[in-house]
Amino acid sequence: MLRNAGSAAHVKIRIFSCLSTMTVRTRFAPSPTGYLHIGGARTALFAWAYARHHGGQFILRIEDTDIERSTPEAVQAILDGMRWLRLTPDEGPFFQTQRMMRYKEVIQQMLAAGTAYRCYMSKEELDALRAEQEARHEKPRYDGRWRPEPGKTLPTPPAGVQPVVRFRNPTDGVVAWDDLVKGRIEISNAELDDFIIARADGTPTYNFCVVVDDWDMRISHVIRGDDHVNNTPRQINLLRALGAPLPRYGHLSMILGPDGTKLSKRHGAVSVMQYDEDGYLPEAVLNYLARLGWSHGDDEIFSMEQFVQWFDLDHITSSAAQFNTEKLNWLNAHYIKHCDDARLGQEIRRRLAREGVTGTAFPDPAAIAALYKDRVQNLNELADAAHPFYVAPHPPAELATQHLTEAARAALRDLRCRLASADFSPETLAKALKETLAATGLKMPQVAIPLRVVLLGQTQSPSIDRVLAVMGREEVLKRLDRVMG
């Protein structure tokens, strides 16, 4: 799978296999400096779907070369997020920190081949150079002072300075590629400078590791956020210098926050696990994300199987999309409605347990889910609805005075008698209710609402007979007696 040696022979095999089998291999390559947020999740989803659609492989690669900022917690958070979304990689996770020998080897080769060179410029000198360039309204870039040229005399390396290694970027011509989502993009080499591929301490940098990894891992399609568009020409030049085949590139436009501004840690860019926390079903989040920047005619609701079958890069919008919670809520409500009762029951238990409510075996949470699934937008609302079934509420004072009038109490007493001997089947419950209406001359709401107040501490609920059935005789009578005295 991964090779540590890059001999010419195996380069040849690599090219051959790409051309002959056309295997699609995509990757998701997050850096573990934080959790998996919604933008990263969509990138992963699209890369995953593209590979699946073409019967190829989806690879997860953790780009942890920034030792300062990478944490094991973040690695775990990314893995958790992907597992929750069921975006299972076919290969990996691979860690760049475990491939250091390979990067160093390639750097040595480039140094030997003259496609890279040592640069002894200090950070201070660099900063000064940039400041000058900015003062002249120029794009800040390295001036190539340590770049070897035929007939050029290089400065003498200062003593005691550890050099960085820079890539010898072509100086003229343009780098162009047909972006899978944005179309043809051309960038002049004059815009690019000789970027650093190895730091003074010898560790390789991002643009270099990406190139070596994409090459070694035989990535055929690089699908990533469009904040990487500017890196692409550098990576293409590097790949060419290495004699490596070029993958195809597709750059996804970004996801903006609900207010149209960039997602930031402060708003919108929450962990995907937060959506679990907030009561969203992963299939709702996935469906929502799939439609954010991609479309298939008028189709809005579809399974992941369907998505994989339909997915292509031709129907991706090239402009940024704004996150819209209302639509996510709508999808979530839809998926809850169509979700299996037993699974919803488990979700109710899990969420109730989180609030310290245990002993939720009776009534069956799945039965409560069946009662409420088509009236909630998220699983937390479902758990909230289930709560009073397990913890008898005290009817709020104002609801009691407003609804538990003498007439209502009389009706409830009448109903209690009939219920005491009922078997709590839907038929007998409906019959008892009707008899009470007839006996008291009240209308259904005049009995149902006081009953809701007594049983659930609320004026709203599903059909009261269904509530009675789920709550069960024993508990219903207990609650009636407690309030009616």
Added chain:
RNA sequence: GUCCCUAUCGUCUAGAGGCCUAGGACAACACCCUUUCACGGUGUGAACCGGGGUUCGAAUCCCCGUGGGGACGCCA
């Protein structure tokens, strides 16, 4: 500042020169259903950023503005 990307209802989007009097969905509003609240059903309002071209014909192609975004690290 320089370079790159981008622009259809409030939002996500359909749209590949005539199928567009611009379609769908969310949200909003109205009505219907109703045992309360929801669900659901039906319906209404709502958009091609501006200006120039090309063409018999432009939402669609080209140019220039303008708005938005990204990049310009010994971060990824």
